[in-house]
Amino acid sequence: MCYIADGRSGACDRYANDGGQLVRLDPLTILRQRAESGGEVVPFLDKEWDGDILPSEGGFVTAIGAGTTYPDYKPAPFIVASTVDGVDMVTVVTEGIFSYCGVKLKIDTDRHLGDECSPVRADGEVIGHVTTSEYGSQMLSLGGVHHLTGGSKKEGRVTCSTMLALCNGEAVELAIDGGAALKVQAGRPPVINGQTEERMRVGCGSATVGMFAAQWKGLVDEVVVVDDHITGVISEHQAGKVIGWAPTGIRINGRRSTPGRYFQVADPGTGWGGTDLTDPLAILGAFDPKVAWPGLSLLMVSTTGEHAAYFELDEALLPVGKDMPARLAPSVRRIADNCEPALTSVLFMAGAGGSLRSGVTEHPVGLTRSVQGALTYVSCGGAPVYVWPGGGITFMADVTRLPRNAFGYVPTPALVAPIEFTMRAEDYRALGGHMDYVMPLSEALEGKTGRQNDHILKGRRGVQPSSGNPWPTGPDNFPWRRHSA
Structure with a gap:
């Protein structure tokens, strides 16, 4: 429902009008797998795709740059089939529009940042609050649906832009009512009242x-x-x-x-x-x-x-x-x-709900139960996530384990984050998946888009997964692979 003039990008900076074609500006990001022996990176997608056939082995299509499922009835932009150790697998790839999301900050410091429940501000707007002080760290909770949509328009915009910057690895300035002024950035030392924190305490x-x-x-x-x-x-x-x-x-x-x-x-x-x-x-x-x-x-x-x-x-x-x-x-x-x-840790936290699940299956609760039953592996831009127990699909991801600039936004305001669901093909069929839209991994790597996509992808990029990340279809995520390997 956005109107974009020819040659211009939309308000979200994610789509543009290129000669009457809707173009996704961020390139689709594909992970490149290292050889198990610790050798060189598999050499594909080192440059912009030029039409040549690319190898189908060793790649994982992430949702970064893939596009979204909205409106609800649309299947996910990419539903990719692959074979792992002789087992047919399916990975459903989509960017999720998350109104129900937040950012959790772990700030390594002994210094008092503010009383628990004290408001945290950015650009003068309350965007979160101080939570508990853990062992040598102070926790902040930022965002959430009430700050995004329940307050003034400025509060929602500032909340969204601050979370987007933090998730994309940028530095932001925060102020705590009755407490400290902060400059924080994922994976970097916090700056507290103008002083860079150097060390996390050895103990109490x-x-x-x-x-x-x-x-x-x-x-x-x-x-x-x-x-x-x-x-x-x-x-x-x-x-x-x-x-x-x-x-x-x-x-x-x-x-x-x-x-x-x-x-x-x-x-x-x-x-x-x-x-x-x-x-x-x-x-x-x-x-x-x-x-x-x-x-x-x-x-x-x-x-x-x-x-x-x-x-x-x-x-x-x-x-x-x-x-x-x-x-x-x-x-x-x-x-x-x-x-x-002393470092600042930034964890993106969101609940995967309606339209996102419908993009995976016609029976959304089936996906929830499959995730809860560990039949479906959830990743975020190829990075591992922690899925909270209980109802729904509520997950957290360390933003430093994703490729840079993996997050976007829409003017709702809401964040746009990548999410992938990987499972056996037989399990995908059983939970009512969109089997008519499954495409081979080789075609995705060749540059073809899912037939449900109503936009053109600007390009593709291949990146190495963050060190320490498990491979999304690896044996650590699927116990049955350890026995078949």
Whole structure:
């Protein structure tokens, strides 16, 4: 229902009018399989298709650039038949229009980004919220149908454009109400309040004490690992007790959990260990004069090794700052060395619903049950997905495992994402698949389009799958292949 002038592209930037023909602008993307021996990439589609017959082995037609099934009654743009280990297979290839979709962000940081449920904004519009803080990471939930279609037009447009940028590997700027300003990009370190995060913590304060207790024994009298969640104190901790650590009379201002583990030592923030502290001594109470002694040495360190300070008690049993001794510097570096690089993970999440399933089969619930029963393998641009248990086909995909620029949009607003369903031909027939529209893989690789396509494909490109991705028709996805191979 779009009107596109000759020589112009549509509002979605996906289709254009080329001399009266509707042209799909993004090239159809086909994965190139590496030899099982780890040899060279199968050398097809290294250039624009020129009409020559291409090999049918080692290729997988993704839905990137394939087109969509809308309206509902249309079969998927490509329904491709292939033979794998002597078994006839079918892969249904379509781009899905997802109004019901979102993006989940995992941001590796100890810093406090915002309270749970705090709104997350882009360009001033609320597009999501802060969710839980997991082990060294903060989670954000962006998008969803309410932000796409339930608010103002600007909210929907900004939500869609932000998710599209994130899914296509671009950097976006976000602001959390009452919290931090962020610049995030899939597979890159997050930038928090203008500062690039370098390390994900090695563990909570308690875990850090447990990991390094033996290395600190005999070098220092007391160690406190400052952490917004669980601050560890080595002389009280079980790890210290087991190796004979002497009591020091230290007192921590916080809620004691189990021995050597303290909660709520400070408010959340962007300082020491994800607290609001710039001075770690603020969490210390007075040392017990019956146990402590002048000259007692104290190391205070954060869970990433980013912050560290050394103190000794004076005659009044007050900690006095000293230069970091050479004997302790390696242990602080070791904490940092055992931290993983801080990254931003972007997971696209969507529910595959009505028109998409109808493009696969005339009996849509059959596809759902086939996916739930592991008879049908779901991929997203050739990349593996996690399918949530329960009703429907709700899946998540790591956007870094897809070819770049795999996602598009429509002005609904909604995202357009590739999705493929692979199964045995006999299973496809049994669930009411569109058998009249099945085409051999060799024809798809030759450049032919599915007869249900009402547009011309601009071109084709061959890409290597992301390292670590299972091959979509490989034995890892179909257990029966392991026995037949």
